[in-house]
């Protein structure tokens with residue numbers, strides 16, 4: 001392998017669409033580089049990373065289950081990754097690893113590019129889920145000036161921890177999960193976001209009552225397999241604007257590519273079609 005070596009560290013990684021995305025941009029911009037899958041177990045993470053550094057990699061992305069572990073393994077971690085509590089992109093310079101988080105950018109850019117007139121400041125956001133992705137979503141919404149976030153998660157203690165560790169905890173209120181509170185809260189919502197894995201292929205469906213959903217509320221599902229989740233189909237049927245999740249995956253890859261190759265790549269219709277096939 002020659003050129004700028006990059007890749008994805010995780011376990012498992014074989015399902016990832018990232019090689020397709022980065023490979024497309026490497027070809028499109030005529031660069032000399034590679035993006036490989038680097039499957040490392042938790043036990044083999046530290047030694048695997050040493051090997052990656054020794055092999056001269058320019059950087060790598062991190063996926064489940066290592067995003068939190070990288071906070072301690074990097075030589076420096078920026079404020080954004082600290083606020084999210086997870087590193088998803090590492091750049092290596094003179095053997096030193098710098099960590100950042102591009103999921104926040106991916107989430108926000110996807111909404112901005114698909115729904116350019118959407119006003120984040122116009123009202124509350126209801127966020128379902130409090131896992132790793134939810135942390136990036138909540139941080140992004142706070143950075144965009146959302147006035148209030150109403151957060152609902154099956155394991156309520158995880159929602160509490162997310163709120164306690166968020167940059168503006170006073171703007172976030174926890175709702176019950178089985179109490180139907182989220183269904184009631186959507187009447188005032190400017191935005192409804194699903195960050196749980198419910199609705200994903202092979203997972204149970206997301207149960208939420210949309211009968212009181214504000215007709216102008218934007219509904220966004222970060223689940224992208226299937227592209228049109230049942231939540232999005234139901235919202236679309238009611239006439240609500242919707243944004244699918246694939247754009248978050250595509251946009252989060254852009255700042256990483258830019259850090260490694262010095263080119264900020266575009267998300268094109270051709271690329272979107274390739275990854276949704």
Ligand SMILES: NC(=O)c1ccc[n+]([C@@H]2O[C@H](COP(=O)([O-])OP(=O)(O)OC[C@H]3O[C@@H](n4cnc5c(N)ncnc54)[C@H](OP(=O)(O)O)[C@@H]3O)[C@@H](O)[C@H]2O)c1
Nearest residue numbers: 129130131132133134154155158195196197222245248249
């Ligand atoms: N579009 C993108 O670029 C993008 C990026 C990241 C993630 N995602 C998608 O987002 C989803 C979540 O990813 P993640 O990394 O945040 O995963 P995670 O950290 O494992 O969190 C999973 C979330 O789903 C909830 N959940 C799982 N099974 C549930 C069930 N049966 N009933 C109720 N809630 C349930 C969990 O609730 P508990 O806390 O109660 O377990 C938690 O809130 C996945 O589908 C992933 O593919 C998309």
